[in-house]
Amino acid sequence: MPDSVIPLAVPVLSKNDAAARENRKRFDAAGLLVLNVVSSPGSGKTTFLSRTLQDVSNVVRCAVIVGDLATDNDAQRLRVAGTPAVQVQTGTVCHLDATMVARAADQLALERTDVLIIENVGNLVCPAAYRLGEDLRIVLLSVTEGEDKPLKYPTMFKSADVVVITKTDMAAAAGFDRTTAHDTLAAMCPSARVFEVSARTGEGMVSWYRYLTDALALSRGATR
């Protein structure tokens, strides 16, 4: 590691941690369950979230903040079933930080929201270091990416509360080794809850919805 990179991270991260704590207080006060959804580009975050919004919006009021370097494609895709979605364009910045999230949250009616979903920039490295004030960090891993990714991106996977294995409809075509994937996840993030889903076919999504509604109930119990 070159010394030109290391010292810079510390003040940026402690400043971010302070902003994340402020976000967390604000979100707790509003009774929100907040998810920080991260993955590699193309793991299917937006498809997974779009299907989730479609299927749960009758019972859970969701709002979305979505980060991308460029375009507002994802916010448009996530405005399903009346869900408000704010796009943050980060330019060349490789992650969302807590200040960006605070500004985006100003545009949402938090008091009329149950679950705030933050879809992070597609990147398995940098977003790992930036807490946003979330309750749960949800890491997606698609069956096409290879079972070794948790070993190669340890910081992200070790910080996961939930891992969602996506695109299971393509598992056979990809030669996905399910046993190896689960063994690797058990080694890297033994306490993470693991789901296997296909947002395209709907397979496995109901277990995820049950987890989400349970987590919401639990977070409300905890903040009462």
Add this chain to the structure above:
Amino acid sequence: MPDSVIPLAVPVLSKNDAAARENRKRFDAAGLLVLNVVSSPGSGKTTFLSRTLQDVSNVVRCAVIVGDLATDNDAQRLRVAGTPAVQVQTGTVCHLDATMVARAADQLALERTDVLIIENVGNLVCPAAYRLGEDLRIVLLSVTEGEDKPLKYPTMFKSADVVVITKTDMAAAAGFDRTTAHDTLAAMCPSARVFEVSARTGEGMVSWYRYLTDALALSRGATR
């Protein structure tokens, strides 16, 4: 963009640019063609490069530098057909920089090498900003990632000399829209050469090998 992020990047990048220029001089003096291979995690960089090494090593002497946060899995996979491969473990750093590459190159016999292949950390954002002293930047995009990725990661794709669309054997299963992908690439990186390959079946690989050997001949003509 929070002001806590912006000012830090400038001195780091100008320091990196200087180191990249030094690398370039050294590589040119050794008569090397140098490739910087970048993509999202799981786009198939190592499989693509492993097949390339297997198929061209009879005629082209290759050496590899490979970056990952953790593990030396990829270096092991790339030591095929006698190819020397140096693994750089970046820890929490999200990209290779020119200084890391210079140190890794010290471990290789550059004078007995034709093509130096640098497999970067899987990340479509940060490696875009770090020149390593390469002749060609090769960006991989797998058919499972979605055709919109060049729009969402513009800095990386605009800097591509070559784009390799990988995993074409899975195009049908993924519902890959070939026309949209090519239109998007034509808009974002009109001068990039585009290949479509399946490293698993070998489809399309020969065109890539021809391009590579032509680029090597051209680079030698240019430095004579």
